[in-house]
């Protein structure tokens with residue numbers, strides 16, 4: 112039995128990750144692959160319960176350290192209960208966000224990138240995706256897409272200010288530049304179909 116592949120989709124709010132995850136899963140299934148669609152925070156029963164704690168409530172509900180630990184705890188459960196068993200049976204796993212989101216959102220304030228990687232080593236033995244697809248979209252377009260869907264509402268983390276989200280975007284770009292063997296930047300502008308084609312090209316060498 113060949114081990115499956117683990118692919119994460121990353122990017123800012125409204126870039127089109129969820130839309131592309133569904134489209135990519137359909138394209139891979141059409142090639143005869145078993146595909147598991149999952150997300151973070153969440154993706155297992157325990158992690159979905161933690162998701163609710165993380166994304167609801169007031170802006171100051173959690174301290175930065177508690178928030179980072181909750182994301183790491185949710186990820187540990189997700190990896191152990193959902194991702195690893197699926198890979199072991201040969202499935203492809205597509206995750207809407209993974210570790211790089213914690214590095215970009217939690218690892219550039221009170222905690223550093225190195226702190227987040229340490230938490231990940233403890234929680235998930237440093238487990239990494241085979242490939243990370245970073246969806247890039249100009250801020251104005253991403254905001255317009257998110258607004259079309261949600262109006263003015265957003266979750267506890269999505270609702271942070273513009274400067275915060277700009278730092279998140281810069282962090283993702285840095286990962287793509289510094290970890291180019293794993294993190295591929297993919298232009299998320301244009302039609303959903305065009306973006307899916309670009310994503311498939313970025314996975315070309317991994318496909319059977």
Ligand code: T5A
Pocket residue numbers: 122123124125126127128129130131150151152182208209210211212213214216217256257259260266268269299300301302303304306
């Ligand atoms: N977080 C998460 C952390 O802080 N640390 C972590 O470790 C992790 C894992 C999760 C929040 O948690 C934070 C980050 C987030 O703030 P979430 O509810 O899972 O939040 O939502 P997000 O991941 O932020 O994603 P969004 O739902 O905001 O956006 P997506 O998934 O990128 O975009 P999508 O596909 O829903 O598309 C948005 C809209 O655009 C349209 C869609 O139909 C939809 O209406 N659209 C397009 N329109 C035109 N052209 C295209 N090509 C389009 N593609 C999609």
